[in-house]
Amino acid sequence: MKQVKISEAVVRRLPIYLHVLNELLRSEVQTVSSQDLGQKLDLNPAQIRKDLAYFGEFGRKGIGYDVSYLIEKIRHILKLDQPLNVGLIGAGNLGHALCNYNTYIKDNMKIVAVFDAHPSKIGTRINSMTVQPIENLKRTVDELQIRIGIITVPAAEAQNVADRLVQAGVEGILNFAPAILKVQGDVRIHHADFTTELLSLAYYLENGADRNEETVD
Amino acid sequence: MKQVKISEAVVRRLPIYLHVLNELLRSEVQTVSSQDLGQKLDLNPAQIRKDLAYFGEFGRKGIGYDVSYLIEKIRHILKLDQPLNVGLIGAGNLGHALCNYNTYIKDNMKIVAVFDAHPSKIGTRINSMTVQPIENLKRTVDELQIRIGIITVPAAEAQNVADRLVQAGVEGILNFAPAILKVQGDVRIHHADFTTELLSLAYYLENGADRNEETVD
DNA sequence: TAGATTGTTAATCGATTAACAATC
DNA sequence: TAGATTGTTAATCGATTAACAATC
Numbered sequence: 001m002k003q004v005k006i007s008e009a010v011v012r013r014l015p016i017y018l019h020v021l022n023e024l025l026r027s028e029v030q031t032v033s034s035q036d037l038g039q040k041l042d043l044n045p046a047q048i049r050k051d052l053a054y055f056g057e058f059g060r061k062g063i064g065y066d067v068s069y070l071i072e073k074i075r076h077i078l079k080l081d082q083p084l085n086v087g088l089i090g091a092g093n094l095g096h097a098l099c100n101y102n103t104y105i106k107d108n109m110k111i112v113a114v115f116d117a118h119p120s121k122i123g124t125r126i127n128s129m130t131v132q133p134i135e136n137l138k139r140t141v142d143e144l145q146i147r148i149g150i151i152t153v154p155a156a157e158a159q160n161v162a163d164r165l166v167q168a169g170v171e172g173i174l175n176f177a178p179a180i181l182k183v184q185g186d187v188r189i190h191h192a193d194f195t196t197e198l199l200s201l202a203y204y205l206e207n208g209a210d211r212n213e214e215t216v217d
Numbered sequence: 218m219k220q221v222k223i224s225e226a227v228v229r230r231l232p233i234y235l236h237v238l239n240e241l242l243r244s245e246v247q248t249v250s251s252q253d254l255g256q257k258l259d260l261n262p263a264q265i266r267k268d269l270a271y272f273g274e275f276g277r278k279g280i281g282y283d284v285s286y287l288i289e290k291i292r293h294i295l296k297l298d299q300p301l302n303v304g305l306i307g308a309g310n311l312g313h314a315l316c317n318y319n320t321y322i323k324d325n326m327k328i329v330a331v332f333d334a335h336p337s338k339i340g341t342r343i344n345s346m347t348v349q350p351i352e353n354l355k356r357t358v359d360e361l362q363i364r365i366g367i368i369t370v371p372a373a374e375a376q377n378v379a380d381r382l383v384q385a386g387v388e389g390i391l392n393f394a395p396a397i398l399k400v401q402g403d404v405r406i407h408h409a410d411f412t413t414e415l416l417s418l419a420y421y422l423e424n425g426a427d428r429n430e431e432t433v434d
Numbered sequence: 435t436a437g438a439t440t441g442t443t444a445a446t447c448g449a450t451t452a453a454c455a456a457t458c
Numbered sequence: 459t460a461g462a463t464t465g466t467t468a469a470t471c472g473a474t475t476a477a478c479a480a481t482c
Contacts, residue, residue, distance in 0.1 A: 078417070078419050079420060147422055148418060198326065198407070206388060
């Protein structure tokens with residue numbers, strides 16, 4: 001077994017493959033080729049084959065990939081074949097939204113606790129959870145074996161919450177706050193700050209200072 | 218002036234530079250070097266200099282970059298020096314959250330209209346906006362010169378909404394739904410689907426099938 | 435057997451980093 | 459002047475794509 005370093009780009013594509021495969025499964029498609037997948041995803045088929053080959057030989061030459069078998073394999077690679085508890089800090093609008101997505105995030109990942117620092121939020125209910133004071137964080141992380149923290153607090157509080165999460169022992173953080181977090185240890189941080197996406201989108205718009213000026217004939 | 222193609226990676230870093238620069242401005246820092254910026258952002262200083270050099274000579278040798286001048290320049294590059302109207306479709310929890318971020322998204326970008334397909338939502342108010350029926354989309358896009366659409370509807374409805382947005386004449390779409398959208402023309406689509414980030418985060422966790430098993434001494 | 439498609443190696447492409455002359 | 463830092467070219471690194479033998 002070659003011990004190659006697998007790049008982030010590859011790992012980031014796996015959930016996308018999984019998504020399309022699940023759609024295919026729902027349409028009762030049995031087998032899919034890298035060609036088919038490439039078409040659906042605007043990706044080069046060779047890249048898809050190479051990505052998958054990092055983790056094993058999942059396809060059959062001349063045939064393609066068995067959809068449900070490949071789903072099983074990718075779920076295993078992503079460790080989604082075991083329950084994974086998630087805690088969310090920040091019971092604002094965004095926090096609410098993510099908790100509701102909960103049903104959507106099948107895949108054994110589940111938000112099991114919500115925290116907030118503000119007395120007005122504490123004790124309110126989101127779905128079946130009661131919002132807890134941030135002081136409970138460490139205890140609840142231990143009790144419920146929470147391994148991932150989602151930060152949905154304002155930017156100014158994000159670093160503090162991140163520090164608390166690390167201290168509480170989570171292994172990964174998904175940060176929605178528009179702030180650059182620094183943490184020690186090997187806690188992994190992923191960013192989900194949409195402002196980057198939104199602002200960079202503006203770059204690609206036509207220079208539209210004078211949108212009213214029609215091209216004159 | 219060299220007409221070089223500027224890569225997406227470069228454009229995507231500009232909002233991040235802008236963010237840090239704004240923080241520096243708030244702390245009344247006048248001048249910053251690529252070294253300083255690199256430290257703050259975990260980026261190579263040479264990369265930052267190269268990124269900026271694509272757009273002009275903004276620094277001074279031996280000195281660094283003037284913070285407020287560079288902010289001005291980047292804002293111009295990203296076309297954030299002119300008002301930019303945004304429409305949001307999907308008045309659910311996530312839509313609400315994004316509308317509230319509105320104050321945060323300074324930079325001349327503003328959500329100016331909210332749409333939904335469901336009668337129960339239509340007519341309700343979010344901040345100072347009244348939720349409109351999706352049928353109004355084209356007319357309102359024209360009237361308010363909306364150039365970007367944000368999609369916060371469920372995945373199953375996302376493609377339909379995207380088609381309507383394109384038909385209404387928006388130039389860019391920010392999609393929060395976990396769906397792969399296909400559109401014609403040169404409408405640009407950016408993804409803000411956090412499920413990819415969350416699922417790929419799981420990959421990097423320690424193999425924790427048996428978290429209870431302590432290392433035995 | 436002929437056609438299709440994988441897994442993998444080699445070739446290409448592009449992005450990041452190093453190095454340094456120019457200059458504040 | 460000496461030290462610092464840019465803008466830019468050249469070197470390196472890594473990721474994507476092409477090509478093809480193996481084989482279903």
